Amino acid sequence: MSMLSKRLAAKLGNDLVLADGEGMDRYLRDWHRDTVGAAVAVIRPRSVTDVANAVLASRDLGLAIVPQGGNTGLVHGALPQSPSDHVVLSLERLNRIRTIAPDDFSMTVEAGCILSAAKECAAENGMFFPLALGAQGSCQIGGNVSTNAGGINVLRYGMTRDLVLGLEVVLPNGEIWNGLSTLRKDNRGVDLKQLFIGSEGTLGIITAASLKLTPLPTQRETALLAVASLDDAVALYRLARRECCDLMSAFEFMPPEAFPLAQAAMPDLVMPLSGQYQAYVLMELGGSGLVDMADLMQRFLELGMEKGLILDGVIAASQSQARTLWSFREGMVEGQVKRGRHLRTDVSVSLSNLAAFVAEAEAELASALPGCLAISYGHVGDGNVHLNVLPSAGTPDGERDAIIKRAKTIINEVLFRYQGSISAEHGIGREKMDDFRTGLQPTQVQLLAALKAAIDPDWRMNPGVLF
Structure with a gap:
């Protein structure tokens, strides 16, 4: 251990501070494991009070803090950069589901809660948390909120920002702001939680979030469709948006190269369509109650074929088959990783x-x-x-x-x-910092600088990101 890490451990306790190289390794690599960062130590708090103490201890030692969730981000926002004055603050131990209130259509979870665990808990209570990502088995709620994650269900449910009712945040001065309201309508001035959603850990450390739930869909219809071009895929989406309304939860497009890439990562996958086409759409409808989702999907596909937009297609006959269809979308990403380091854009x-x-x-x-x-x-x-x-x-x-x-x-x-x-x-x-700053207007720069100076005047929260 370095002298700094020893002093940090003396303030916080050895249980919370990890400073050996081998143990730190997984916190210092990005999800693709092709970029390596550096830090003095990794702090792993067990409670919001531990997080506040860690912030104060780091300030006393002149250390900058890089908050980290599941470390599945793709833009190096949670990757520390300095072996002399950066510490990783991992939220992985703050992983409890504090409350779930089906009657209020809400739940409150800690930042380190794995997304899939939150979704499973909601489902066990007849509820649905709609955020859905390829990394949902390892990404954490705090990271989802701090990056305003998107995913496949944005069409119907919006970004993470639209799913957050309240937040608990540790500020750069060590104070704890408890804004964990579950009210749907609260118009008492500025909505402070919005300052921290999407701010990527630069203004404070999210330690818990109150989330918006919806009734668990009891019917899902998933279809893989072949179209002649991306132009036709867009035209088909417009048709689906009108005919299926808000019951459409996902509408993804993929090129023909997606399938061999997915099969390179998942060799057991079998292409369900026999022909070769220029573009494909993966579409999903979902809902509960009195709507007949299977009939809606069937009638929409017939309309799409009548208009010449759908050339071929298959509807999943079971949830297992639906998961297989989605495996092509998810496996395509894994197949790209197997090809080595490459440009990923969003x-x-x-x-x-x-x-x-x-x-x-x-x-x-x-x-x-x-x-x-x-x-x-x-x-x-x-x-x-x-x-x-x-x-x-x-x-x-x-x-x-x-x-x-x-x-x-x-x-x-x-x-x-x-x-x-x-x-x-x-x-x-x-x-993306260089590209981000290139596109900023002078007024945006002034507003962002004023915000940072007001909340984090010492610029110790996730340095090198956004500001």
């Missing part, structure tokens, strides 16, 4: 520009970087596309770095022409 444009943006960006990438695989997929209804660029197998690391940098520049240049966003749901972290 951008958004207006829905009317989605197909044109993808076509233009992919064309410019193909011209400038022949041999690379550009793969676009994402959430049609909210204009969010993950346009990733995979260098060819065997590309040396130095050349790979240059390809990733060039591809990012090309995509951002096209994106700015379409007045899009460099981050639709993953946040800014450290990876």
Whole structure:
């Protein structure tokens, strides 16, 4: 242990401070394990009081704090950068579900609660927490809130911001703000919780959240559909939005490359459609009560085929088959990881520009970087596309770095022409800071600086992120 870590342990206790290299390793690597950070120590509090004490101890020792949840973020926002003055504050031990109130359609959970555990608890009580991510088996509620996570159900239920009723936060001065209200309507001035949602740990440490629940869907219909192009996928979404209304919870598009990538990660997956098509849609309807969801899906698909938008398709006959269809979407991401380090983007444009943006960006990438695989997929209804660029197998690391940098520049240049966003749901972290600052208006800079100075005047909370 270093002298600083020993002093930290003396203040907080050895049980809360981890400072040996081997034990710290998993806190110092990103989810893909291809980027390594550095820190003095890892603090693992067991209670909100422990978190407050850790903040005060770190301040006394001149240490900056990098809050960390499940460490599944994709922009290095929870990755410490300094072996001399950064500490990781892991929320993994604050993992209790404090209360669940089905009659109030709410639950209160601690920041370290795994997303899937919160969802399972809600389901056991006949409720549904709709946030759904590929990493839900390891990501934590505090991280979801601090990054304003998106996922596959945004179309119907909104971003994490729309699912939070209240927060408990430890401020940079060690004070605890208890804003864990479960009121749906509370118009008493400025909504303070919104300052911390999406602020990526730069203004305080979220230790608990009150969450909005809905009735558990008793009917789900999932379909994999083949279409002629992304343009047709967008047209099909517009039709679905009108005909299926708010009963549509997900509408994802995938290119044909998605399936071999998924099968590389999950060899047992079998493609359910026999033909080869230019684009695919994964669509889900869900609800409970008196609506016949199977009939609605069937009638919508018949309408889509009549209009020439659907070329082929399959409807899951069971929840097991539905999970298999979703495995292609999730396995595609794992398949990209197996191809080695690559460019991962998370951008958004207006829905009317989605197909044109993808076509233009992919064309410019193909011209400038022949041999690379550009793969676009994402959430049609909210204009969010993950346009990733995979260098060819065997590309040396130095050349790979240059390809990733060039591809990012090309995509951002096209994106700015379409007045899009460099981050639709993953946040800014450290990876997107330069691009983020480039796009800021002077007034935005002034407002952000004033906010940071008021809440964290010593700039000790997650340095290098957002501010």
